[in-house]
Amino acid sequence: MTAPIETTGSQAEAQPEAVLAGVKSQNIEGRSLGQIAWTRFKRDKVAVAGGVVVVLLILTAALSRPLQSLLGLDPNAFHQDLIDPNTTLPKGDFGGMSWDHPLGVEPKFGRDILARILEGSWVSLVVAFGATVLSNVIGTVLGLIAGYYGGRVDAVISRLMDTFLAFPLLLFAIAISATLQGGAFGLEGLPLHILVLIFVIGFFNWPYMGRIVRGQTLALREREFVDASRGMGASGPYILFKELLPNLVAPIIVYSTLLIPTNILFEASLSFLGVGIQPPQASWGGMLNQAVDFFEVDPQYMLVPGLAIFITVLAFNLLGDGLRDALDPRSR
């Protein structure tokens, strides 16, 4: 990808002044692709807002456990005293909201909803990031190979991608999660569930990244710097990973940002269906699953995890769309 030369109004005006003043002479230096993208991204207010929310979410997820102890909350502590024994619903209005339980407590067991949302946030993000990394690694390597070598190699890999796209993804994921639930790779419980989720979501999603990387590689491999590198006797892997890959960082970042929200939804769907994260571990999808039994009488319990998923996914989508527009204006 070439760095498009873009002179924005304000900056074009600012440069002569800088020269005249004789200070900050770095202002007239050519800007890198990253700098150009950054200026363009900053102008997109919605995307910046999305980015801010994403950063906050990642911080919340990373500090989820310390936050819980700071607030004195426990995601798995039962509070039967807050539950009306006759209706199994939380006492008080708005799902039992109080200073001790800012988002209320869940029906039946009375576990704190805020604590469970916090606990679910890290699970959700760990699975989504892990799956995205997995499909990126597979997709990038195979996409690079297909695009650079072309011919029969490309035909085989492209066919493979078409085949993967024809798989009934959700059902495969359900099947794998169901068969491996009993124990696998010597693991059990939460680590197993997280690992299985990362595997099923990441392993079947790679063709999306594969197609994008392949397409970009096809265009890049005809460029002079690749010829030059080959002329100097560089090996295939060297050209792939040291010459081509750095040029693909922008699209990889953009589509990773757009893949993460899809994966968050996927994890939530699987946990909702009961094949993802298993109770008592809190997860957003799992909370919505339990809310099914109560949503006509205690809608609060459904709204909180639903909105958590919605805000997270929306923020990542906004950030991803903004990054795409900033890094690759043609794709608008």
Added chain:
Amino acid sequence: MISYIIRRAIAAVILLLVVTAVTFGIFFLLPRLAGQSPDQLAAQYIGKNPSPEDILAVKQNLGLDKPVYEQYWEFIKGIVSGATYNLGPTTVKCEMPCFGYSFKNHIEVWPQLVDRLPVTISLAAGAAVLWLLSGVAAGVISALKPGSVFDRAAMGVALAGVSLPMFFTGQLALLVFSYQLDIFGRTYVPFTENPSQWANTLFLPWCSLALLYSAIYARLTRSGMLETMNEDFIRTARAKGLKERKVVVKHGLRAALTPIVTVFGMDIGLLLGGAVITESVFSLPGIGQYAVQAITDNDLPPILGVTLLAAFFVVLCNLVVDVLYATVDPRVRLS
């Protein structure tokens, strides 16, 4: 044309074999690679608290202790020509196409699938009509005036639509329109019994599903239309004095529809194999709900059957799309 169709059909059969192999791998090979013994594997086909005799019976019936290639052969043979399961005192003949036998509920999977198919078809077809109409229309109007109020609003809604989980919007819709306002029913009634009741119950699932998909289709259509409307042939069409509506619909949209048809083929194929989440949210007795029920029951054979059926539908819909392409766009036949 005929040779093209034959080529596509052969490709479809190969794809089907690959998908069955992968399905087989997921159910029989992967758990073994992950370190489960045949006994552990067999236990998953019986439900909670299996007895040793049950495990032995399942292991023998599914050939779990045989080499992998023999298992795969039995598996394919079962689908094509039926299978016999020896269950201690009795033997069960699973007629072809044998999509498996639920050892837990002592019932064949295939008839269950056939029973539930009309529900899933009703759901998928109604939603597809809605999302195609609304999604494509919104995408076209947005693309004609990019940056306009309509464009911004439609794309905002579309972004929200792809960010909302189905199992959340579905529950919200049920809560508001069914439980509180009592406009829509919640018990599925077959079309043949009472068409208006049928539509009344399915309306909310249709809309929830359509919201999700029309968001995707609106974004797809918009980007496709933006690209085609800048093509030379559009300029030519305008230059020769065609009405704008004809330019947009006959020349622009028709060219932009190609990728949408591909995606549509896949989506409808996947949905026919069970709209798992929608069906479970709205408790529609379709194929997807059957799979969810099987998850809760810890009963693997129905999940295997549903996965296979979904794979068949995807391959079939892909084939139909390929053939449709060739009739619509003559260029496709040559490549």
